[in-house]
Amino acid sequence: MKTSTRVVLAVGIAMVLLVAAVLWLGRGGDGSGRTVIGLRIWDEKFVPVYRASLEEFQRANPDVEVRITVVPWSSYQQKLRLDVAGGTADDLFWTTLYEDYADAGRLIDVGAALGPDAAAAWDPSAVAQYTRNGTLWAVPQFVDGGTAVYYNRDLLAAAHIDPAELNAVQWSPGGDDTFRLLLRRLAAVAPWSYNAGHDFQSIELPYLGSAGAQFQDDRDHFVFDSPQGIAAFDYLIRLIADRLAPAPADTNTNPDFAKNAFLQGKLALLQSGTFTLAQIAQQARFGWGVALLPHGPSGRVSTNNAVGVAANAATRHSDAVQRVLAWLGSGSGNRYLAGDGATIPAVVSEQQAYRDYWARKGVDVSPFFDVLRGPRIPSGGGPGFPAALRAIDPIFAEMYAGRIPVPEALSRARAAAEAAVAQN
Structure with missing residues (x-):
């Protein structure tokens, strides 16, 4: 075989492999045809809760699979910053300090993705925390209540x-x-x-x-x-x-x-x-x-901090990410966070479930809520x-x-x- 023929053949094979790789990555890379979405959190105890919620989501959306990664809090912020800068961050990730990412254009505009009415279902203090310059940058997941x-x-x-x-x-x-x-x-x-x-x-x-x-x-x-x-x-x-x-x-x-x-x-x-x-x-x-x-x-x-899920603007799966965000911000998806009393859901309609859970355990959680009737101190933020x-x-x-x-x-x-x- 002539050298020129070998070169043409090698280039052709390389192009076929490259196209196959692009198609493979585009559909999630697990060989099932599903789009795989990564969700990064910092607390191991939330994994079963999220899995239960996402199993319900995936039954209605069989073409999407959400995989949860836990990065411990001690290294979470630093690793996230490096991964966002390097283009290796998950499609979705927990956040409390989001301003730098928003200002750098690294996050998806949640209001544009889910519509202006989505925020009406969420705790107002959480919506305020994740709104910057009139734009909502995360889907609130849970609030801490007061101290x-x-x-x-x-x-x-x-x-x-x-x-x-x-x-x-x-x-x-x-x-x-x-x-x-x-x-x-x-x-x-x-x-x-x-x-x-x-x-x-x-x-x-x-x-x-x-x-x-x-x-x-x-x-x-x-x-x-x-x-x-x-x-x-x-x-x-x-x-x-x-x-x-x-x-x-x-x-x-x-x-x-x-x-x-x-x-x-x-x-x-x-x-x-x-x-x-x-x-x-x-x-x-x-x-x-x-x-x-x-x-x-x-x-x-007291302060009333909230944890939200932000969406990586560099995701290759914007449609699937939008669907997952909508689920996590819905009453049906968010109520799982109150199921075992782990935390207070950000969806207002589901917060009573948290109170009811602890009432059945004989625990009066009213001090965490009563203190919020008075003045609050912001938890800080900004670039x-x-x-x-x-x-x-x-x-x-x-x-x-x-x-x-x-x-x-x-x-x-x-x-x-x-x-x-x-x-x-």
Whole structure:
């Protein structure tokens, strides 16, 4: 065979293989003819819930298969950023910090994909969280509700404290207050009274809000070093210094330390959200309940964060992605998230199922909802927000450890956050 003939034949074979590969990738790559859609989440316990929901979807859409990938929270944000930049991200992925991707044109416009009426079914606070410059960038999946205080009934009884007292305590900057006095009573019967520490959503935001401060203003500028912000953090630091809370050497390096201490019966009060509820119900070997947040100078203030599913603008399967998004945002698809009490569905019509589930278990979840009747503090966002949090983290860790005074630490952290945003 002549060399020229071999070359032509080789080119022809290569073209056939290339076309076959394109067709193969276009239909999902599993050999079944189905379009395969990837969904990335960060919490393993949601896999069975999503699988149950998606099995129903796939019965009505046999040409689409959704495969779930779990990337642990500790590496989720960094890996997602790299994968989005490298074009290897899943078709759909959980998000809370979406602004950088939206601004860079990396996400599908959900309003355009599902129509302007779709958002009417979802929790308004979740819709607001995922709306930027008038465009909706994610389908809300679940909301956390407000922050509340889990309490150990046995430890309260040992300290002669009626659980009803928790709903009346107040904290105030400087001097003793009813909350601090209650914590001192608990310190006599438990290694630690309360989980004051470096916990952004469950501790820092509520204290900032109830002190009359903010983490960011309306223009996404960091303002947590205001006089009210200094008062909030100073209060937390003094609780730690008085040994009413675990040492920062433990909590700074292990974000689950306080939760585990509560489950072990070593911590009397755990301030946290609904995302902790199922684990406490399954693992606590003592009587427990839920109370309202401590009342601060500006009342009880919580955030109400939501997790949404964003769609990768680089997907090769836009029609299938649109169908999956519509299902996950529907009452039929979203109600599975309330089935085992794991979380509060973002579809408003399905939220009562969450309350009913815990009512059957004898758990009153009203403190998580009642606190939201008052003012709320935004959980923050904007371009470069993840980088800002990474810049703040080591400075806050030093502040909680008592190695940097609160005013200086907050000033340095604000400057570091601003620099990270500018660099981003």
